[in-house]
Amino acid sequence: MDFDFNEQQNMLKTMARDFLSKECTKARVHELDKDEKGYDPDMLAKMAELGWTGLIFPEQYGGTGADLLDLVVLMEEMGRNILPGPFFSTVALCAIPIIKYATPTQKAKYLPPIANGQAIWSLALTERSGRFEPSEIHCSANYDGKNYLINGEKWFSQYAHVADYLLVVCRTGEAKRNGDDLTVFIVKAKSRGIKMELIPTIAGDGQCRLRFTNVKVSKRDILGKVGKGWKVVDYLMQRAIVLKCAEVSGACQAVMDMTQAYAKDRVQFDKPIGAFMAIQHKLVDMLTDVEGLQYLVYYAAWLLSTGAKADMPVSVAKARANEVYQRVCIDGIKIHGAIGFTMDHDIGCYFRRVKAAEFMLGDTDLHLEKVALGIGL
Amino acid sequence: MDFKFAEKEEKLRDEVRKFAISEMRGKQVVSGMEEESRDEDWEFSMQMSKKLAQKGWLTMAWPREYGGRDASFFEQHVYINEASYWGIPGSTMGVSGIGWVGPSLMIFGNEEQRKKYIPPIAAGDPDGVWCTAYSEPNAGSDFANIQTRAIKNGDEYILNGQKIWTSCAHRARWCWLAVRTDPAVTKKQHGISLIILDMKSPGITINPIVNYAGIHIFNELFFDNVRVPVANLVGTENRGWYHLMQSLAFERHSIAPQFYGMAQRSLEFIVDYCKVTQYNGKQLAADPLVRHKLAERAIELDMLKMFGYEITWKMSKGVIPIYEAARNKAYCDYVMQRLATTGTDVIGAYAQVDIRSKWSKIKGNITRLYMMFPGLSVAAGTDEVQKNIVGQFKLGLPRSY
Ligand SMILES: Cc1cc2nc3c(=O)[nH]c(=O)nc-3n(C[C@H](O)[C@H](O)[C@H](O)COP(=O)(O)OP(=O)(O)OC[C@H]3O[C@@H](n4cnc5c(N)ncnc54)[C@H](O)[C@@H]3O)c2cc1C
Numbered sequence: 001m002d003f004d005f006n007e008q009q010n011m012l013k014t015m016a017r018d019f020l021s022k023e024c025t026k027a028r029v030h031e032l033d034k035d036e037k038g039y040d041p042d043m044l045a046k047m048a049e050l051g052w053t054g055l056i057f058p059e060q061y062g063g064t065g066a067d068l069l070d071l072v073v074l075m076e077e078m079g080r081n082i083l084p085g086p087f088f089s090t091v092a093l094c095a096i097p098i099i100k101y102a103t104p105t106q107k108a109k110y111l112p113p114i115a116n117g118q119a120i121w122s123l124a125l126t127e128r129s130g131r132f133e134p135s136e137i138h139c140s141a142n143y144d145g146k147n148y149l150i151n152g153e154k155w156f157s158q159y160a161h162v163a164d165y166l167l168v169v170c171r172t173g174e175a176k177r178n179g180d181d182l183t184v185f186i187v188k189a190k191s192r193g194i195k196m197e198l199i200p201t202i203a204g205d206g207q208c209r210l211r212f213t214n215v216k217v218s219k220r221d222i223l224g225k226v227g228k229g230w231k232v233v234d235y236l237m238q239r240a241i242v243l244k245c246a247e248v249s250g251a252c253q254a255v256m257d258m259t260q261a262y263a264k265d266r267v268q269f270d271k272p273i274g275a276f277m278a279i280q281h282k283l284v285d286m287l288t289d290v291e292g293l294q295y296l297v298y299y300a301a302w303l304l305s306t307g308a309k310a311d312m313p314v315s316v317a318k319a320r321a322n323e324v325y326q327r328v329c330i331d332g333i334k335i336h337g338a339i340g341f342t343m344d345h346d347i348g349c350y351f352r353r354v355k356a357a358e359f360m361l362g363d364t365d366l367h368l369e370k371v372a373l374g375i376g377l
Numbered sequence: 378m379d380f381k382f383a384e385k386e387e388k389l390r391d392e393v394r395k396f397a398i399s400e401m402r403g404k405q406v407v408s409g410m411e412e413e414s415r416d417e418d419w420e421f422s423m424q425m426s427k428k429l430a431q432k433g434w435l436t437m438a439w440p441r442e443y444g445g446r447d448a449s450f451f452e453q454h455v456y457i458n459e460a461s462y463w464g465i466p467g468s469t470m471g472v473s474g475i476g477w478v479g480p481s482l483m484i485f486g487n488e489e490q491r492k493k494y495i496p497p498i499a500a501g502d503p504d505g506v507w508c509t510a511y512s513e514p515n516a517g518s519d520f521a522n523i524q525t526r527a528i529k530n531g532d533e534y535i536l537n538g539q540k541i542w543t544s545c546a547h548r549a550r551w552c553w554l555a556v557r558t559d560p561a562v563t564k565k566q567h568g569i570s571l572i573i574l575d576m577k578s579p580g581i582t583i584n585p586i587v588n589y590a591g592i593h594i595f596n597e598l599f600f601d602n603v604r605v606p607v608a609n610l611v612g613t614e615n616r617g618w619y620h621l622m623q624s625l626a627f628e629r630h631s632i633a634p635q636f637y638g639m640a641q642r643s644l645e646f647i648v649d650y651c652k653v654t655q656y657n658g659k660q661l662a663a664d665p666l667v668r669h670k671l672a673e674r675a676i677e678l679d680m681l682k683m684f685g686y687e688i689t690w691k692m693s694k695g696v697i698p699i700y701e702a703a704r705n706k707a708y709c710d711y712v713m714q715r716l717a718t719t720g721t722d723v724i725g726a727y728a729q730v731d732i733r734s735k736w737s738k739i740k741g742n743i744t745r746l747y748m749m750f751p752g753l754s755v756a757a758g759t760d761e762v763q764k765n766i767v768g769q770f771k772l773g774l775p776r777s778y
Contacts, residue, residue: 201730278764342588355728
């Protein structure tokens with residue numbers, strides 16, 4: 001048993017914290033929230049130079065061969081600082097399944113540009129319902145003897161508007177609940193027949209609605225096997241969920257820290273408000289939530305990095321992350337009083353992202369259901 | 378026992394409903410805070426205030442001589458509840474004037490002040506729009522800690538200092554202002570006075586403060602040698618704290634019927650949404666999980682409704698509610714939080730869509746409630762402060778701070 005990070009992970013953490021606190025200030029986050037592109041290309045380039053975009057790639061594709069736990073360390077820091085932009089969609093949602101399922105030719109073509117920070121990717125999975133189940137996928141890809149033709153809609157695709165490539169999950173056969181007959185395609189984002197619109201969100205986090213009309217894709221651009229697309233999705237979801245949870249966990253730690261500091265600093269009735277038991281106990285509950293979430297995330301990440309099956313721990317972490325992020329933000333704001341309700345205060349930046357994180361990769365009910373399955377119900 | 382409203386009150390409810398439907402034409406759905414509105418919406422609000430005044434509803438519980446119609450607390454309850462159910466803008470005119478300035482002036486204002494300031498409020502005029510400036514950077518929950526100074530100089534006070542979180546200051550004609558007139562006191566509750574400030578006075582700077590959802594509700598006020606006639610002192614000099622305690626009671630008693638109306642409408646919207654939304658080939662409304670969550674919210678709302686009835690009934694018996702108002706405020710905050718979180722859960726991914734987007738569900742109302750409830754819970758006294766009041770005044774427990 002060992003709860004500590006290794007030396008390399010500690011170095012990564014320190015480096016990430018230094019870099020992000022310098023480059024990704026809250027003022028910059030505010031600007032980017034309102035920016036059409038929603039990210040800073042220079043910052044992304046610098047992150048690529050630091051080796052972050054290719055962190056978990058095999059060395060032959062320009063990476064450093066690190067594992068999921070290392071990326072968890074990084075995501076936690078990104079969550080703590082709120083890094084806006086397509087890092088998550090490119091690396092967690094798209095590169096991870098490419099590393100696992102792509103052919104050597106595909107890997108050689110697609111991974112190095114991601115590692116270099118030159119390519120942005122977006123996952124086009126969810127549709128009108130915004131839900132992450134195979135039954136919700138209707139977008140179709142029909143083979144005409146030469147090519148596949150994609151028709152349908154995708155909703156809430158992150159940073160698709162600035163992406164070079166999309167991973168599009170399509171139905172390639174009869175609709176079935178268990179996800180057979182789904183296939184994942186690699187599609188150039190600027191392909192003819194794709195229309196994109198930005199969905200304005202409270203987080204301003206670059207989510208798009210895509211419409212596909214007879215978008216031509218070659219057989220060569222299938223990721224994994226025809227009809228086995230949900231396996232790819234399931235694989236990427238488990239890992240991306242853990243990474244999203246790490247991001248949320250980092251955000252929760254930041255909210256905890258700023259609230260704790262404020263409770264020591266803010267004086268009312270001639271005492272720091274942290275001296276009032278009502279406030280102190282709320283902070284203690286926050287701490288329990290935050291520490292507990294952190295360990296659930298590490299546990300799920302560790303299991304995955306050992307190659308073990310982790311369905312239930314992953315869902316435990318996500319269901320918990322959804323709840324904790326919301327609770328910590330609400331209590332944090334209330335402990336701040338009116339100042340927590342303002343645009344100038346950092347805490348609102350976190351609160352504005354609660355719903356995005358919650359519905360990304362499965363809401364609480366979906367994951368509670370998986371936990372129910374996990375305990376034998 | 379009898380939990381029915383009288384026929385007169387039911388008739389009033391009906392009239393307000395008809396008025397809302399014919400006048401609003403889908404303009405606004407669930408009321409939040411009027412002062413959050415943009416300029417064009419504010420203009421519409423003011424037109425509605427005027428119409429509500431003409432109907433005799435705006436300040437219906439006030440005596441006739443002040444532009445009211447001596448309506449009972451029950452009638453007022455029904456009106457407030459219904460107006461907030463429909464989200465009729467203008468029904469509170471930025472809150473302060475109707476909520477507490479008018480009633481306070483009737484109790485401790487002088488005749489001249491009543492004549493000058495009450496009629497424009499009751500008439501729904503722009504000159505009847507008030508803001509309230511109590512809070513300062515170092516005086517929030519501990520609001521006796523205020524430092525803004527008013528120094529008497531002949532027949533004027535000279536004001537210097539800073540207020541913060543002043544809702545509606547950017548719309549208000551007048552400000553209901555708490556200042557320190559005597560700093561050399563042993564107890565900080567002493568030496569506070571209440572003053573009517575003309576918002577057009579030279580020396581006032583108003584800086585907007587935008588909330589985290591990008592909405593401008595409140596402001597920062599700076600006073601630089603602002604001159605106020607001594608005639609604008611309300612009540613007795615240095616006794617402001619005690620006047621204010623009475624004012625605050627007015628502020629809180631209508632919270633339950635008001636929030637109940639808004640919450641009830643929101644719940645109905647969510648229920649309707651569940652009926653027309655399919656998921657996995659089934660109506661959301663058929664999902665036992667969704668059903669139970671919404672049923673729990675309905676139970677919470679029923680309790681809120683009873684608290685609202687109870688406080689109105691007590692007032693009709695001449696009881697001044699103290700702990701009840703505090704209990705209701707704290708409970709309202711709880712109910713709103715539960716409703717907003719359940720509502721956004723039900724709406725799913727669309728809950729994160731910007732409230733003004735064509736893709737937002739239920740016209741953005743639930744998302745708006747979600748973004749606003751933490752602020753609403755802090756405004757007019759936090760949860761902890763309300764619970765401190767209940768603990769002390771109802772349970773007779775020793776002061777906890
Ligand atoms: C939307 C909005 C509108 C507002 N409009 C106005 C307005 O028009 N005019 C005006 O004057 N003010 C207004 N306010 C200010 C409001 O009255 C104050 O925010 C409120 O009184 C709390 O003060 P504070 O924000 O300084 O928080 P603080 O008093 O600093 O409180 C911080 C935290 O400490 C807790 N705390 C404080 N004292 C105790 C205690 N004794 N025991 C336990 N916990 C305690 C609080 O509950 C809170 O959680 C508004 C606020 C908001 C959010």
